[in-house]
Amino acid sequence: METNTGRPEDAAEVPNKKVARRLFQYALHAKGTFIAAIIALAIGVGAELASPFIAKMMIDDHMMGIENPYYETTEAGDGTVSYQGSQYKRGDRFTEGESRGDEVRVLQVGRGFVFVDQAVAVPEGDRSFENGMLTIRTAGGTDTYPAQRLSKQELFDFYEPEIPGIVQLILLYLLFLAVSIAMEFGKTYWLQSSANRVIQKLRLDLYAHIQRLPVHFFDNLPAGKVVSRVTNDTEAVKDLFIAVLSNFTTGIVYITGIYVALFILDPRLAAVSLFIVPLIVLWIYLYRKVATKYNTIIRSRLSELNAIINESIQGMSIIRVFRREKQTRQEFEELNGDYLKHQNRMLNLNSFTSHNLVNVLRNISFTVVIWYFGSSTIDGAASIISLGALYAFVDILGRLFQPITGMVNQLAVLDSAMVSAGRVFKLLDEPGENVTDGGMPRYKGDVKFDSVSFAYKKDFVLKNISFEAKQGQTVALVGHTGSGKSSIINLLFRFYDPQKGSITIDGQSVRDLPKQHIRQHMGIVLQDPYLFTGTIASNVSLGDERISRERVERALREVGADKILADLPGGFDEPVVEKGSTLSAGQRQLISFARALAFDPAILILDEATANIDTETEALIQSALNVLKQGRTTFVIAHRLSTIRSADQILVLHRGEIVERGDHDELMALGGRYFQMYQLQQGGGDSITPVTGKPESGFEARPVFGGAGGD
Template sequence: MSNLHQEETLGKAYDSKLMGRLLQYAKPYWKWLTLCIFLLIIISVIDLAQPYIIKIAIDDYINVYEEPIYYYQEAPSSNKAFSFEGRYYLKEKHLSDDSNYEGFIQLIQDEGNVYLVGGNQLLKNEDYEVIDDGQRANVKINNQIYSARLLTKEEVKNFRQNDITSLRNLSLVFFLIISFGLVLNFIQVYILNYAGNTIVYQIRHQLFSHLQGMSLSFFDNNPVGRLVTRVTNDTETLYEMYTSVVVNLFKDVFLLLGIIVIMLRLNVKLALISLLVLPLILISAAIFRRYIREAYREVRVKLASINSFLNENFTGMKTIHTFKREKQQFEKFDQSNNELLKANQREILVFAIFRPFMEVLRSLGISLIIWYGGGQVLQQTIEFGVLFAFINYIKQFFQPINNLTEKYNILQSAMASSERIFALLDKETSIVDPEEPIVPKEFKGEIEFKNVWFAYNDEDWVLKDISFKINPGESIAFVGATGAGKSSIINLIGRFYDIQRGEILIDGVNIKDLPMKELRNSIGIVLQDVFMFSGTIKENILLNNRHVSDEKIREITEYVNLHSFIEKLPNQYDEVVMERGANFSTGQRQLLAFARALLFDPNVLILDEATSNIDTETETLIQDAIVKLIKGRTSIAIAHRLSTIQNCDKIIVLHRGELREMGNHQELLKMEGIYYKLYQLQYKESLSN
């Protein structure tokens, strides 16, 4: 668990160096991302404009009662003027300093009736009384009487025709900008996600390509599950960062600044009162970040733990069933699952406290606006549309704040993921192609070890001062107890690992001077545990070699005694291979491996325990295939069954990493050394069976 915790430990929430490297991947798409930012700014303007448009509709065209309206005998220069019964009228807010008006009137409402009042006394902020006896109407203000005219519904409609037209136009504008914003939002989301997916595709492509070039020692020290997580989960986290943080951050910041600027322009005092909750927002956001970081980290650790446990148990399910460990393993899983549940609950608790608290703060902000702004509206110091706009803007103000807190989590996770991804990308492979490679015209198959020392870790030597030579076309066998170094020699010939001392020569050339592709194309290896990929039998034989005809494939499978088995299958060569070839026997997988090796026609063939754990009938087929395979090739075999290697030209006996004996079968028996003892032991076992 210590390694697991170390694996999932979160670094800094923001690292400028890591961010710089991440932005380098986005650099080729800067035009698309810049376009997204530009579109987001327009979308933000549209979002900010909506409450303002409604404010204009309320204050300019709906709430016009008790507002002074100036009248003229001749049409004024303002295009905002409108005519009614031979006069021209202009609202106070459209009045210019040089306007030569004759007087002003006001519209008032009383018990559902609309009156047109003329005089030199403004009704604004004044108490008035409408006196209507059915024949004439008057308005009483401060004990003064002013004449009033009751307007019919048709007259009200005619008098306010300009307002009705303006409201219709304003509604159309409102609808158009919302529709325009919808279209822009679709375009922006599509472009951003396209760019984000492409960027992550490039990162995933580079990461997988880099991992493919790593030496086997790298995979010895890095669990497969961890590497899979890097290529899948961690790159997906970066996708969230590119799409949710890098670009959308501009929208949230622009919205916040835009809301503050508009509120200050509408009414400074009301804006400052509205923003009294801002310090509480900042404090709560800081507290939230600290607690959600801890909760988020714990969930990641517990999730990684349960994933590791599941991977281990599903892989070892056969062993669990064999030893009746279902109950014990379920109890362990239940414990891990319960820990993950509690971690998720703690994370939910943090959100359950933060989100409602932010809603309380938003409600507090709105209540402050209603308390102060409502009073100002009653005193007619500010217009009702301004109050309406403030309420809407304060509602909008909290959405970017909530978004920013979520982006903090995404950014934190992305920093941790990018750190792990770049740690892999920065890790150089220990085995590289030579700068000036020697490309041989042909491989003859001569292999020579000169004083080779090799260790997987430091100086824990697996091979000690090994020297031998294999001539072209010779058949060589390596024998020895488990851990003697037989498989290590195979790995070194294919240069899957590099030696610490000595030289390995092929056709007189050091393998470190040969291109690895040329080297490995000339060596065919058939392992004891044959790995089969998901797909069909044909695909597993070809291994993406698309230049081989079906006739050639059949010829090869017949040659290695595999065709008779394949033609019995329902789909023959198109038969689907289950994971790791679980629907085929060990012998069938071995024959398929022979077909693979023969397809590439290698100069050197290496067989690692090719006949172990095979039934007698299948072993006969395999032995016949081996005879055909090694014909005309340098062949190296590793086998515990000494009966299978008696006809080899040379047998090399390894013991604890040292070359102890070398010769053919008869020569080694005459020595009565290690080989003799192994032969005697197996001979007695065969007799007892």
């Protein structure tokens, strides 16, 4: 097991600024719904922030509004209060030109209210009531006034004119609440639908790019890691658009709206409260500096876990046959333990910081508010902030920490998503092969290798290879494992290009032809054919619209598959599970032959197509091979030499070089390497010393389509 350092995926993938810029470009694919979500968010925040102002109006204008000056009036009607045979109305409710009588006041003392039948010079201060006298102590002195305590009914009489206004404010609050709920729904729906569209686009681009990557890219990257990029990493990016974008956008809009409201209520106190913003920015910076290191390793380990699970499932039969369950489990546990260790580090970081930070900021901010309000009261300037304004300020300031909490709690998701996005974009930045639309007319299939030399890395695995294959001919490639047979096929398919020499088809260099056009008229039958989930018929046509149902059935009949597949319940529509595991080797091979025949290739490659077939089925497959090879240039990678006796040309490879060539009779008459290999396979090699050779030190072959045991 490798250590943490030295794993290529442990390093940061793509700079954060570049990741953010590319994510923004993807977000533009759904900019309409994103804009709608932000508009809904702004409206919702405005509607929600209206409630403290409504509460302020309810407290200052109505609940505490009865402490405003009242004047005696002779006109009874709405807004007038009857007390001890006289009519009174609040001063702010007189219409222009309406006559006013003597001023009176209703003031709260403790839990009760008193009626003062005269004007009060300074109503604010420390109030007390005893023996029919109201005493008000202020920094400027002490004033006393004759007063009468109000009964509950009398107090209600003064509050009764306030009820319509309170009801209106309650209805207004419910209206804003309904708007806020509707906007919250719209914001959530539009944000999530936008995120789904963005991730759909990202996954499509990523999957399409994977299909454009050169074959050698997958030599060192396990399939599980690629799958992890397409599934786990893109899902983490989805969380970025849904959870992180939602919380951060909501938070920024909400905080902006809150500070606007705070400045409306009290500019000086709001200015003091601005210290929270730089603290949040500093915290996000410091948090991400630590968390990115952990999340990069976490995403890498998750990718490696996918790889080892995929490999274990693929090789489960081998693991059990060789009793490697314990060792495999130990490898998984070690990797999983490292994943858990870094997850716990992230958990400790989040637990130690997120809520603690918010609580500290909340306590500091409320301390500032209390200090400011207290100092204003001591200086005799308490009238600057009304009780309703103080309530609204504290309410709004308390709401400020809801979006802050949401943003801080999403920092872990943000960092994980940015790391995942970097991994996705790193894969997207891998150079891919150009995809050319359209096609080319079916070529004849005359193939020529002219002094071709090729190396996967440093050492040449093919050296000065030259031969010609004419249309309709069958060329067999034989040699020990690692001699270069599959490398020749890889060059023919243009999975790789040679460092020296040239390869031509019908006299035209393959380098001058788009790879897709070359492969359009090539077919291959592997030693272990690969079948996809679907049906037998769909595995023949591979979903190509050009391959009709009639053509599929004709191809299956021509290779004799109808005889061996006739007993299946579904016939040609029999379901095929992953890799055709419910079918026999012979059945899978015949389906592979039918696939090649249905696509009518000009060049056909048979990679030891009969190596794993029983003798009875082999006779049927040999007949199918004769049908397949008619009119086509056929290359056969052969280990069982009895299957290539009829080949027009046999190339014997050794250490990447053609050491013998000719047909079967010529090579047998030569008495060289081919002759000895053939005699060994026929059981007559007891006294023959085989010339097998051993690959040179440092030789490294990477066949894409290897024969038995690989090439």
